[in-house]
Amino acid sequence: MNFASDNTGGASPEIMAALQAANAGHMSSYGADPIMAEVQARIREIFEAPEAAVYLVATGTAANVLSCAILTQPWGAIFCHRNAHIEEDECGAPEFYTGGAKLVLVEGAHAKMAPEALDKVIRFTGRSGVHNVQRGMVSITNATENGTVYSAAEVAALCAVAKGHGLPVHMDGARFTNALVAAGCTPAEMTWKAGVDVLSFGGTKNGCMGVEAVVIFDPKRAWEFELRRKRGGHLFSKHRFLSAQMLAYLTDDLWLKNARHANAMAARLSAGVVAAGAELTHPTEANAVFAGWPRAGHAQAMGQGAYYYFWPFDQTLEGPGEAMLTARLVCGWNTSEAEVDQFLGAIAARG
Structure with a gap:
């Protein structure tokens, strides 16, 4: 992930x-x-x-x-x-x-x-x-x-x-x-x-x-x-x-195929995080998703191996679980549907 x-x-x-x-x-x-x-x-x-x-x-x-x-x-x-x-x-x-x-x-x-x-x-x-x-x-x-x-x-x-x-x-x-x-x-x-x-x-x-x-x-x-x-x-x-x-x-058309796939994975990811209760901080229009959701969801995802950046960077997993943290998630030519769905399951899970 x-x-x-x-x-x-x-x-x-x-x-x-x-x-x-x-x-x-x-x-x-x-x-x-x-x-x-x-x-x-x-x-x-x-x-x-x-x-x-x-x-x-x-x-x-x-x-x-x-x-x-x-x-x-x-x-x-x-x-x-x-x-x-x-x-x-x-x-x-x-x-x-x-x-x-x-x-x-x-x-x-x-x-x-x-x-x-x-x-x-x-x-x-x-x-x-x-x-x-x-x-x-x-x-x-x-x-x-x-x-x-x-x-x-x-x-x-x-x-x-x-x-x-x-x-x-x-x-x-x-x-x-x-x-x-x-x-x-x-x-x-x-x-x-x-x-x-x-x-x-x-x-x-x-x-x-x-x-x-x-x-x-x-x-x-x-x-x-x-x-x-x-x-x-x-x-x-x-x-x-x-x-x-x-x-x-x-x-x-490898260049076009790769970009279409990356964009499609970002659209899937964006729809999924919104369905899980996240709020988009910028519209998802290409291959990157900018969104915020509670710290507990970030801790759950990262604990299961998800790797992405807080955006802005000066946020940490330390603090109240209900606090909103914002992040950037970027999809690439080799991002899979399974990878996206695993991540969505991780942030939606409740410990």
């Missing part, structure tokens, strides 16, 4: 088989391998973007911060939600890789920016000229850190605000596929057709061993990305092992 994160599960068998196959013989290095050419063609096809530049890195942090670095200057502002992943979980990497760009935070319910809130913050930025950071770029996390999803229309509305101020837009899509299948739109509709300039297209959280794609819809930005990736230490020499993962991920 492990719901700690979609990072805790293993890699899909198809990914491991592809890595084993790629291990045979010799291939050109640094992205010149023939598998990478297939990856580029497939991503361009999926996103209906024949001119897009496509690059691979091993971590979501690298994908996000290198993307931000080609979209803003060191004196620029990166507008994002207060609970955006680049704000909460990147240890200052956006500031480091951009050479000093400042994260300027936007409020909004359930970790989603509203267009009017974004517009207000952008208008307030740079008001004193040279004394302030300047308007730089917008970054959207989809799915969000609270498990909610921006629809294609909501992405387009935020991009319209950004473009109205002449700003480029990055999408942090570590869980892009979970958001995509939840929203029921095409990859193009969620990204460049809505106004997104650069996408961090996640694979690691959805069944890969460790690979993320950066999809740059304006190829004029590609050379700078290549230089920054090399300078930042994120150009793999044995690149074929990144390429092999991504190609297997995109073959036979």
